[in-house]
Amino acid sequence: MDTTIDHIEKGSSLGRDAWLRLKKNKLAMVSLVVFIFIALLCFIGPFFGVQDPTTTHLDAKSQPPNKDFLLGSEHLGRDILSRILYGGQVSLIVGFIATFVSLVIGVSYGAIAGYVGGKVDAVMMRIVDVLYALPFMLIVIILTALFSDSLADVEILQSLKEKSKVFEPDLLLLFFAIGFVEWLTMARIVRSQIITLKKQEFVEAAVSLGLSHPRIIFRHLIPNTLGSIIVYTTLTVPAVMRLEAVLSFLGLGVKPPNSSWGSLIKEGADRMYSDPWLLVFPALFFSVTIFSLNFLGDGLRDALDPKTSKD
Amino acid sequence: MRCSYTSFVPIIFLALCGCLVSCNKESRVDWAIRNKILLLGNGSEPKALDPHLVSSVGDSNILRSLFEGLVTYHPTDDSQNAPGVAERWESNEDYTVWTFYFRDNAKWSNGDPVTPRDFVYAYRRILSPDMLSPYASMLYFLKNGKQFNEGTLTDFSQVGVKALDDRTLECTLEQPTAFFPQVVKHTTWYPVHPATIEAFGKNDDGLDPMTMQFTLWQRPGNHVGNGAFKLKSWVINKSVVVEPNPNYWDADQVKLKEIRFYPIPSEFSEERAYRDGQVHYTYTMPPNMIDWYRKNDPKHLRLDPYLGVYYYKFNLNKPPLDNPKLRKALALAIDRQKIVENVTLGGQEPAYALSPPIKGLYQPPKIVEYDPDKARQLMAEAGYPNGEGLPRLELLFNTQDTHRAIAETIQDMWKKELGVTNIGLLNQEWKVYQSTLHEMKYEIARHAWIGDYVDPTTFLDMFRTGDSNNETGWSSPEYDQLLKDAALAPTAEARVQILQEAEKILLTELPIIPLYWYTRTTLVHPAMQHWEPLLLDNHPYKYVDLIAN
């Protein structure tokens, strides 16, 4: 047991070991490369002569892939490829920021509730129950109505908007709204694991060594739940991207005529029977990203798991 | 590879139970045709089955089977009238007093005779301020109807409707209305069965039973109507089922054994339901599938003319939209032909005026057209050459695929033709959109209007000063006066001319941009007989039949 503690206490070497182990995992490395490639494609690709994502070509609408439109054109004749690339910028930014927000809140909240236990745990988890049951859609409608106009007036956001093709001041609200719901399940998962872990010998040992509670939670308990945390985080990214599509439906998030992966997939799903490529290509980009993130997450999990090395 | 076999097990299992269910089964529509059951997709769940509480098209589709007005819909032509409860009707010379002569065999579904007093009761009920009827304004045609509805007049005997005897009803109107028989076909003019309303409205709170909002009279078993059908069952979000009313005066004409109305709000699901053989008729259909059916399965596709207009409205209280040149420039820069051919796809007519043309009745003036050169010139005259200096304007629409596609196209057209780059698109959720619209917080907004009766005034009346549907801040005394004059015009031709004059004013000042005139885009099963194209889409069900072919 003591070895475990030593191992985790030496944070820096853990990081280096993990990276070495990760490098040996072929699937994870391929995933990393694929992911970086897609991100570069979305953020830098548009500079290399793709069409304007919002210009309509009504005479060339709903065309399957051809030499003018590499991935086809949609119902208003806009180029799918450029809509996917620009949409990817929004989806990746939203996916990562909102996931990060929910990760930080969810993990610390769940860990504290699970570790402290008793009344504190009960109160904290009942708050989670309340938040689960509140009508999220209504909250979003209110948020949009109350803050959308005032956010649009903030100068920094305005100038950001002018510089970037896809940035809308509303995106800040979007992060908030998504972060608001997505951490709940993360908190429950982490809590359930902490509860089972905290009675194990190594925690008892840490307590008897006189380590502080925050240190036990963040240095000893959370690292032992990393597996589930990483897996659930990689599951949260697609959930967040999907949620973004729903919210843009309510007028929050990406504003027409801009796109995001979620909204492109939604549009494609409605037209899958008549124009299947409208669904296939956005779904492909989305899926490849999620696949690579998940395999990368699995590799990371294996690499960070202090026990794997002993096997 | 052992695992891959195991993962097939559930699939094989599914296939097996699927086959057990499906092998040699006949599709629902075929079963329904055999049993003469008509299965209709009908938009959203009905708000009520009380003619005085509803206002949507889907709701009135159901009510049309359960009730019958004085005059009723013609099976092949909506501008014609067919006798309903009234056998015949006539008016005085200046069309201000109308007399309806009842047939003696008109009965309620419980066997009671339908009398003129039932109609007086119904009109009193819908006009009562306590009834909170959303669409009572349809009865403002009656003399003093508006005053009674607004509560400034409490004596109903002064309202222009009277039962002369057991067979005769007399309506006195606010102003001459030659098309009055058209108007009384609308759901709001249906009668209700007074004894039923009173019995279920009884309450201990001392409230008037007539205007009680929520009583059980609308339930199957309690519901009493006078239409060709009566209510059989109503399950929320699933279906409303009606069956023939044996007491209906024309019951021999009725051929169907049952009609089932399905609330299917998603046009995509509805189209799948049709393809799966679950409904005979779709309420609407997605534009992309219109194209698909046109190419692959044209015999199911129906594109019928429909009396409605889709338009953008300007808020004239918000500068620079008070500048008529700017409005005109924006209106002239839109290539409507391209929009109907590529975006809406349902064979809609590009609209260059508010009221659609009505064959044999009204031809709207054509002032607006697609003229990008003139638009650019007007833009420069308005002070925004090449769109420069134009402040940001938001184009508002409610969240829906077609609205968004049209807005995106027009935004792009303005950009290409006028160089206008800062038109923002604002999509709002339905109720937020409505409040933005009604509180006039918008700048440019999409709107649409479906005619209530076959006459251009159902459209033109909207833009009178102070009309609650105007909501543009536009007001023209001349326009108001012309509409008043039209009612008093000596001949039908003179009336049409005056109405055209009025519409010219509207189209010169352009508080709105008309975009297209509607078509009804639906899928209709070939077995459906006597479902003819109708301008208002109000099909009388008693003629409809199902014959396998």
Next chain:
Amino acid sequence: MGRFIISRTLQAIVVLFSILTITFFLTRMAPGNPFQEDKAIPPHILAKMDAYWGRDQPVMIQYFKQMGNFLRWDLGPSFGNKGFTVNEVIAMAFPVSFMIGCAGLVFALVIGIPIGVLSAVKRNTGTDYSLMSLALIGICLPTFVIGPLLSILLGIKLNWFPALGWENPKVNWILPGLTLGLFYGAYFARLTRAGMLETLSQDYIRTARSKGLSETRVVLMHALKGGLVPVVGFIGPAVAALIGGSFVMETVFQLPGLGTHFIRAVTNRDTPLLLGSVFTFGALILLTNLLSDILLAWLDPRQQKSSSRAEA
């Protein structure tokens, strides 16, 4: 255990009360009038409608009235359906959502957990990768893609099941249940695998192995319990979401379930119906979270450990 359940029930009352209170005030903050329609309603009628529903009274009075309705267990009529009370609306929709939700849960468990266990045991092999890829497809394709896809393929093309509708519930539950099952099953599979990997490296598993127990027995009798811990954290909200009805599913498959009412209540600003739906959903969340906490206590590996010690 009895005390635990009593205390949770008391907590539940407080939670439901807070949910209702917050929701009520949210509905009053949202823009939009529930009675306004596309064709503008004359202002004098609109004002009368507001008065009829007491919406012109001070907010606190409206609030106490609504809470009073709750205590009498009668939410009155909904704004939107003028023929039915909220109680009736929910009573009609609940069985449908319950049936679909249970079917979805069974499919999800049957698909998800074996896949998760198998790929954890065969970790980093071809089997693992192909099973996890399968699960990831379920995660990448949201219900609004899988739903229409299954409906078109199994419903229209192969004609095995009705593509949508609720005319024949005996077979209508299959496709929606399967759609939900594939989606949640994918989550279950990912989480089970993660939990299993964590458990398989724990000391008590090594102890079990070193005692010479067969691998199958180690996995199914000892490791599975601990491996399901992260799934159980997820299962509470997941089951509530399954049974609470999904708007997307109900739209795609045209089902008369709870999800549609919930969304309709929000979009129509229908306060009574919204409170009713939120109450139903809140009660479901509390119940499923309670059950998952009980399950968690049962899965606690410490019990496992003590028993294995006893054996030793």
